[in-house]
Every structure is written in structure tokens, then in C-alpha cells.
Amino acid sequence: MTGYLRSDGRKGIRNVTVVVYLVECAHHVAREVVFPSREQGVHLVGFPGCYPNAYAHRMLKQLCTHPNVGAALLVSLGCEGFNRKNLLEEIRATGRPADVLVIQETGGTRKTIEEGRAWVAAALEKTAQVPRVPMQVSDLVIGTVRGGSDATSGITANPAVGRAFDLLVQDVDCVVFEETGELIGCEQIMATRAARPELAPELIACVEKAGRYYTTLGHGSFAPGNAEGGLTTLEEKSMGAYSKSGNSPISGILKPGDVPPSAGLYLLDVVPDGEVRWGFPNISDIQEIGELIACGSHVTLFTTGRGSVVGSAISPVIKICANPETYRRLSEDMDINAGRILEGAATLDEVGREIYNRILRVAAGEKTASEAMGHAEFSLVYKSFEPIGPACLPR
Amino acid sequence: MTSPSDPRLLRLHAADNVLTVIATLEAGTPIRVGDAEVIVPARLPIGHKIAARDIAAGEKIVKYGAPIGSASRAIAAGEHAHTHNVQSDYLPTFLREDQTRYFAQHHS
Numbered sequence: 001m002t003g004y005l006r007s008d009g010r011k012g013i014r015n016v017t018v019v020v021y022l023v024e025c026a027h028h029v030a031r032e033v034v035f036p037s038r039e040q041g042v043h044l045v046g047f048p049g050c051y052p053n054a055y056a057h058r059m060l061k062q063l064c065t066h067p068n069v070g071a072a073l074l075v076s077l078g079c080e081g082f083n084r085k086n087l088l089e090e091i092r093a094t095g096r097p098a099d100v101l102v103i104q105e106t107g108g109t110r111k112t113i114e115e116g117r118a119w120v121a122a123a124l125e126k127t128a129q130v131p132r133v134p135m136q137v138s139d140l141v142i143g144t145v146r147g148g149s150d151a152t153s154g155i156t157a158n159p160a161v162g163r164a165f166d167l168l169v170q171d172v173d174c175v176v177f178e179e180t181g182e183l184i185g186c187e188q189i190m191a192t193r194a195a196r197p198e199l200a201p202e203l204i205a206c207v208e209k210a211g212r213y214y215t216t217l218g219h220g221s222f223a224p225g226n227a228e229g230g231l232t233t234l235e236e237k238s239m240g241a242y243s244k245s246g247n248s249p250i251s252g253i254l255k256p257g258d259v260p261p262s263a264g265l266y267l268l269d270v271v272p273d274g275e276v277r278w279g280f281p282n283i284s285d286i287q288e289i290g291e292l293i294a295c296g297s298h299v300t301l302f303t304t305g306r307g308s309v310v311g312s313a314i315s316p317v318i319k320i321c322a323n324p325e326t327y328r329r330l331s332e333d334m335d336i337n338a339g340r341i342l343e344g345a346a347t348l349d350e351v352g353r354e355i356y357n358r359i360l361r362v363a364a365g366e367k368t369a370s371e372a373m374g375h376a377e378f379s380l381v382y383k384s385f386e387p388i389g390p391a392c393l394p395r
Numbered sequence: 396m397t398s399p400s401d402p403r404l405l406r407l408h409a410a411d412n413v414l415t416v417i418a419t420l421e422a423g424t425p426i427r428v429g430d431a432e433v434i435v436p437a438r439l440p441i442g443h444k445i446a447a448r449d450i451a452a453g454e455k456i457v458k459y460g461a462p463i464g465s466a467s468r469a470i471a472a473g474e475h476a477h478t479h480n481v482q483s484d485y486l487p488t489f490l491r492e493d494q495t496r497y498f499a500q501h502h503s
Binding site for chain 2: 150151152154155184185186189211214215217218219220222224227228229230231232233234235236239240243305323324325342343
């Protein structure tokens with residue numbers, strides 16, 4: 001396995017050029033800039049809001065300087081609140097080719113699209129020169145998320161991901177699980193796995209915060225399709241989601257954009273701090289994947305029972321299908337059939353090992369099902385966080 | 396309670412009082428739940444739960460060895476255990492047809 005060496009020492013498994021809209025009003029232009037080169041690893045990300053937001057700024061900074069990213073073009077309308085100058089300097093400081101096009105200054109839609117496409121073409125030539133260096137499994141950060149869960153998710157795909165995570169932790173990788181809103185009901189059990197005594201109450205507090213947030217909103221992280229798939233309550237879904245984390249000790253808690261400081265298993269706290277201000281913490285699975293990537297995830301493991309088809313900008317998504325009936329309907333969109341476990345055709349350990357091996361192949365360049373079909377979803381909305389406390393990270 | 400001999404029903408933990416259907420059961424299918432034989436009254440898709448024994452109203456529903464909610468009414472052994480007879484102890488479960496109720500409660 002080789003990786004693309006970046007100036008901060010991290011290594012990427014992809015060499016993506018990102019085009020970034022800094023307000024919804026620049027979205028169309030940025031999308032048009034990407035269009036002709038969308039199959040050459042040029043991805044669209046951005047932030048829709050006109051009002052400035054520290055979380056959104058940090059997210060885009062972390063994404064534009066992610067090890068899988070080789071160059072970044074910012075597209076601004078010109079009047080939005082986003083501090084484009086600051087973001088551009090932060091990206092340039094890493095040595096990556098980066099620039100900003102301001103639509104109001106460039107002369108409108110057509111001229112900006114033309115300039116943007118020319119910039120991307122030149123950037124692709126530059127990023128092709130990035131040196132490739134040997135890369136170890138231990139250089140990888142792996143995230144996991146679930147979406148479109150049904151009651152098979154917690155029996156097959158999620159515990160199989162847990163087995164793969166246990167293998168990765170042995171390899172001294174960084175692995176990250178998240179969805180604090182979907183750990184409601186599991187907080188006491190999870191706290192017993194804290195690697196240090198002071199971390200246990202922090203793990204509980206993080207899930208209790210999620211509980212308060214969702215209670216204020218009056219709706220848990222539970223979609224009608226979850227119930228159609230046999231899940232009855234939020235805590236049942238939580239128990240299934242929790243099994244994704246495997247059995248290793250939990251080393252710490254991250255917030256979106258925090259890169260794990262050392263190897264181990266981390267919980268990503270995705271629920272904003274402070275009073276409930278921003279609506280649902282994550283409006284869709286896509287936003288959660290983006291947050292895992294902002295923490296440095298090279299690959300995201302996505303478990304699904306009902307059958308999600310999504311992928312992501314920047315980092316490949318490996319989809320692990322929990323339900324054998326769903327797999328038969330959507331096999332083209334799936335990478336791993338964990339539903340075989342229910343049919344007695346494979347064990348959890350075997351599927352865990354299969355996931356681990358697939359991660360290595362994807363890291364070596366093999367395309368995932370969603371990558372091959374051009375999926376490169378992205379979503380980012382308003383949030384706010386306080387910095388992570390000292391008790392949450394390894395000493 | 397002994398584990399069911401029916402291979403289409405999965406008990407995830409010894410303490411569980413519900414079993415998971417691991418192959419879709421069509422209406423009219425006979426299944427063995429503990430010592431009793433029960434006829435499935437309506438199609439039970441993969442992943443759905445049935446009561447492993449009689450469960451009283453208010454009793455905790457246990458799956459993975461952990462409480463996942465409470466019985467909102469009595470559930471007979473072999474009966475489908477789902478949103479019509481099980482409720483969350485944390486946050487209500489809203490189905491698509493419940494959205495008017497959710498919108499009314501939250502002034503949306």
C-alpha cells in the first residue's frame with residue numbers, strides 16, 4: 001500500500017481536488033466547475049449559509065486539508081459571511097494548490113465557470129506530481145456510521161464492523177464511531193469501556209446531552225423506515241448501533257474536526273454544545289459521514305439494513321448490508337453482504353475479517369460500489385461546539 | 396425459558412423475552428416458540444420481534460440482554476412485539492402516519 005504524502009506528514013489514499021462553494025448562492029457555479037472532471041476525482045463540497053459559523057469554517061478547513069485532498073478551489077459569491085481569505089491562507093499554508101474565485105469580481109456565472117474549469121485542469125496536473133510513499137495499516141483512520149437501519153443491522157453488519165474495529169485497534173489504527181443520539185440507552189454500558197476513569201462520566205454526559213437535545217426537539221434519531229424494518233424503539237436501535245464499536249477500550253471522545261491524537265477507539269460527539277439552537281444535530285447520514293472525514297477518516301464503513309445507496313466526497317464509503325433480502329435487491333450498491341450471517345452462510349468473525357480485508361484493498365485504490373457509480377455526497381449545516389475537554393483525550 | 400427450537404427465530408441473549416425473526420414468515424406459517432406452536436397471523440418481515448413468553452403490560456422488553464422499552468399492553472407468547480404494544484422509555488417512536496401528531500405537538 002502507498003499513500004499520497006502531505007506536508008503535515010499524513011498520507012492520503014485518494015488524491016481529490018475539491019471545489020468548495022462558500023454560500024448556497026455559489027453552489028450552481030461550483031457544481032458546473034466540477035462537472036467535466038467529476039470522474040477524475042474532482043468533488044464538490046460547501047456550506048449553504050450566508051451567516052458565519054465557526055464550526056462550518058473549521059469543518060471546511062479540515063476537509064480541504066484532509067490527507068485525501070490534493071488541491072482546493074473556493075467559489076464565493078462575494079458578499080457572504082464566510083471568511084474566504086482566512087480559509088484560503090489556511091489551505092495554502094499546507095502547500096496545497098488553492099485559490100478563490102469571487103463570482104461578483106470575476107464577472108458572473110459564465111466567466112467564473114470557465115476560470116474555475118481551467119484552474120481545476122491545471123490543479124489536476126499538479127496533484128498528479130504528489131509523491132507516493134509506503135503506507136502502513138496503522139496510518140489509516142477509519143470511521144463508521146449506520147444509515148437506513150433495520151432490526152438486522154444490530155445482529156449482522158454492526159457487530160461485524162465491531163469485529164473489524166477490534167482487528168484495526170490491534171493494528172494500532174485510529175477508529176472512530178459516532179451517533180451519540182443513537183447511543184441513548186447504552187450510555188452506562190458504554191462507560192464501562194472507558195480506557196481511563198475520568199473518561200467514563202464524559203461518555204455518559206455526551207449521550208445525556210444528545211438525549212436532552214432530541215427530547216427538546218421531540219423526535220429521536222428514528223425514521224419511519226426503521227420501524228418498518230422491525231425496530232420498535234430508539235433504545236433498541238441504539239443497542240444495535242452500539243455494537244459497531246466492538247469490544248476494545250474507548251480511548252477518548254472527539255468533536256467534529258478533531259483528529260485523533262493517538263491510536264485507539266474514539267467516540268465522535270456530533271451533538272452541538274449549549275442550548276438547542278440549530279435544529280436536528282445531523283439532518284441526514286451524509287452530514288455524519290462528512291464529520292467523520294473532517295476527523296481524518298480515510299475510509300467510512302456504512303452499515304445499512306433498509307439499503308442506503310450513498311457515498312461521499314473526499315473519502316470512500318464501504319457499504320455493509322445487514323439484511324440478506326435488501327442485499328438481493330440492491331447488491332450493485334453494496335460492498336459486503338453481512339446478511340449471510342442470518343442465513344448461516346458466514347460467521348460474524350468471517351464478515352469482520354472480510355471488512356478488514358476490503359478496507360486494505362480500498363486503501364490500495366480499489367473503488368467501492370458507491371465510488372464506481374459516482375456517488376460523492378456532501379452536506380454541512382450550522383452547529384456550535386465548545387473545545388473538547390482534557391478528560392476526553394488520552395494523556 | 397428454553398430457547399426456541401425454530402431456526403427462523405433468534406434469541407440474542409439468555410435474558411431476552413423477545414425473539415428476532417431471521418427469515419421472513421408468511422401469514423399462516425406455524426412457528427415453535429418455546430413449548431408452544433403458534434400460527435403467524437400476518438406476514439412478519441425479517442428483523443421483526445415476537446414475544447418469547449407472555450409479557451405483562453408495563454413489563455420491560457429485553458433484547459441483547461438490555462431493556463429496549465416497555466410493554467404498552469399485555470403481549471402473548473408468539474405475538475408480534477412492535478410499536479402497537481411496545482413503547483420507548485426515552486423518546487416516542489413516530490411512524491409516517493403519526494406525523495400530524497408530531498407536527499401538532501411541536502408547532503411546526
